[in-house]
Structures are given as C-alpha cells and as structure tokens.
Amino acid sequence: MHAEDMAEEFPVVGLNSDAWEAARLLAEHRLPGLVVTDPDGHPHSILPASQVVRFLVPSYVQDDPSLAGVLDESMADRVADKLGGKTVRDVIPHEAPELAVVNFDDTIVEVAAIMARLRCPLAAVIKDRQLVGVITASRLLQLALVHH
Amino acid sequence: MHAEDMAEEFPVVGLNSDAWEAARLLAEHRLPGLVVTDPDGHPHSILPASQVVRFLVPSYVQDDPSLAGVLDESMADRVADKLGGKTVRDVIPHEAPELAVVNFDDTIVEVAAIMARLRCPLAAVIKDRQLVGVITASRLLQLALVHH
Numbered sequence: 001m002h003a004e005d006m007a008e009e010f011p012v013v014g015l016n017s018d019a020w021e022a023a024r025l026l027a028e029h030r031l032p033g034l035v036v037t038d039p040d041g042h043p044h045s046i047l048p049a050s051q052v053v054r055f056l057v058p059s060y061v062q063d064d065p066s067l068a069g070v071l072d073e074s075m076a077d078r079v080a081d082k083l084g085g086k087t088v089r090d091v092i093p094h095e096a097p098e099l100a101v102v103n104f105d106d107t108i109v110e111v112a113a114i115m116a117r118l119r120c121p122l123a124a125v126i127k128d129r130q131l132v133g134v135i136t137a138s139r140l141l142q143l144a145l146v147h148h
Numbered sequence: 149m150h151a152e153d154m155a156e157e158f159p160v161v162g163l164n165s166d167a168w169e170a171a172r173l174l175a176e177h178r179l180p181g182l183v184v185t186d187p188d189g190h191p192h193s194i195l196p197a198s199q200v201v202r203f204l205v206p207s208y209v210q211d212d213p214s215l216a217g218v219l220d221e222s223m224a225d226r227v228a229d230k231l232g233g234k235t236v237r238d239v240i241p242h243e244a245p246e247l248a249v250v251n252f253d254d255t256i257v258e259v260a261a262i263m264a265r266l267r268c269p270l271a272a273v274i275k276d277r278q279l280v281g282v283i284t285a286s287r288l289l290q291l292a293l294v295h296h
C-alpha cells in the first residue's frame with residue numbers, strides 16, 4: 001500500500017484564507033489542526049486548534065491571567081471581532097510545527113518514519129507537488145493494526 | 149458555562165496500561181492523542197499518536213532511513229511484537245507535551261488561556277483532584293462560535 005491509498009480528504013485552508021473561516025472549520029469538523037497550503041497549492045504548515053484558541057482570550061487577560069475568572073461568557077462573542085479581517089497567515093504561530101510531507105508512492109514505513117521524526121500528527125501526501133490528501137497518525141495506526 | 153459543562157468523555161489510559169491497548173484506542177477512535185493518568189487517577193500527560201507511530205518503524209530503518217522504501221507491508225505485522233510487553237510509561241516521550249489541567253469551575257476564558265499558553269490540544273478537567281473529562285481545543289472553538 002502506498003501513501004496515496006492511505007490518504008484521506010482533509011479540510012485545507014490557504015495562507016490567505018480568512019482566519020474566521022479556519023476557526024469555523026476546526027470547530028465544525030472537531031479537528032486538532034488544519035493543513036495550510038501556500039498560494040500555489042503546496043503544503044505549507046499546520047494551523048493547530050490550540051493556536052486559534054488564543055483568540056478567545058482578550059489581550060488584558062493575556063497580560064493579567066487573574067482577570068480571566070471574573071469575565072462572563074459574553075466575551076466569547078468577541079472572537080469574531082478578534083479574528084475578523086485576519087488571514088490564516090496572521091494567526092499561524094511563528095514557530096509552527098513542521099508539517100510532514102510524503103510522496104504518493106511512499107510506503108507505510110516511510111510515512112511512519114517521517115511522522116515520528118517530526119513528531120507531526122499528520123502527513124501531507126503530494127503528487128506532482130500538489131496536495132492529494134492527508135494521513136493522520138491515528139489513520140496510520142489503524143492501517144497497521146488492521147493488517148495485523 | 150464552567151469547564152465541567154464543556155468537558156466530554158475521552159479515552160484515558162494509565163501509565164501502567166498496556167501500550168498495545170493504547171495504540172488500539174488511538175486507532176479505533178482516530179484520536180491524535182490520549183490522556184494518561186497516574187496510578188492515583190490524576191492527569192499525568194499526553195500520549196501523542198505520532199509517538200506511537202514510531203513503533204511502526206523497525207530499528208534498522210531508524211538507523212538508516214533509506215531502507216524504509218525497500219520494505220514490504222508485512223512489517224506492519226510486527227507492531228504488536230514491538231509494543232508487546234511494554235506499558236504506556238515505556239512509550240511516552242521524555243519530553244512529553246505538558247498536559248493542560250483545569251478546574252471544573254474554570255471559565256471558557258481560563259481554559260482557553262491555559263491551553264493557548266501550553267500549546268496543548270486538550271485540557272484535562274479535574275474535580276477533587278480526579279479527572280472528570282477532557283476539553284479539546286476544537287470543542288472550545290465550537291462552544292465559542294456557537295455562542296456567537
């Protein structure tokens with residue numbers, strides 16, 4: 001089996017996509033992260049949900065965490081304001097985790113080796129430099145255990 | 149809304165649980181990681197699926213990645229051998245990501261703040277020092293966006 005056959009569809013956003021739309025995708029699909037592509041459609045990085053969660057926190061709480069407990073829930077309504085007008089590029093962490101990228105004809109061992117080395121929870125599968133799908137670490141385990 | 153109300157059930161393994169069972173849980177529930185508890189039931193750390201994937205890779209490939217491509221799929225059958233007799237404690241990375249731990253009565257802002265600070269994709273919710281559930285980053289976004 002090759003990477004191409006292990007890959008699944010996965011929500012993808014562009015570097016220039018709307019950050020609010022990215023947050024909505026993460027929430028709707030209950031994903032720990034999204035694959036981000038550059039304007040040419042090549043895999044670029046991962047946008048972790050834990051990074052977007054940062055925008056739920058008002059700046060004055062980031063400055064003084066003791067204020068978090070006294071806020072009421074209505075502040076959640078302000079998320080859209082904080083993300084509004086921002087692109088995915090604006091919210092990606094500078095030290096974004098390196099995205100594992102594998103070729104469509106890589107074997108399960110090759111995919112596992114690069115994913116483990118980069119400690120990356122998913123691998124982008126490319127063919128002719130274009131993203132053709134994503135393999136998550138749990139998908140890899142599923143395939144390996146089924147074979148057993 | 150308090151952390152207790154946001155929390156969901158989530159597969160949990162003990163430090164002394166069987167590593168093979170942990171791999172099976174990750175695969176079956178298609179999870180990016182599991183919450184690990186210590187023998188007293190307190191949240192301890194996270195076992196990332198990308199760490200378990202390491203055990204799909206034979207040692208001689210770790211030593212020489214160029215060998216990965218020439219292996220056939222049958223090696224996947226050896227995963228059980230590599231994980232057999234190992235506990236979760238044996239396979240957790242030494243530099244395991246710090247697990248976010250929140251109190252049952254923390255607010256959504258408090259949970260978001262600690263999750264963002266630790267860059268942790270999930271938070272263990274405790275009440276009387278016992279784990280009562282887990283809040284993932286995407287769950288938090290879902291709650292915040294629904295409120296909008």
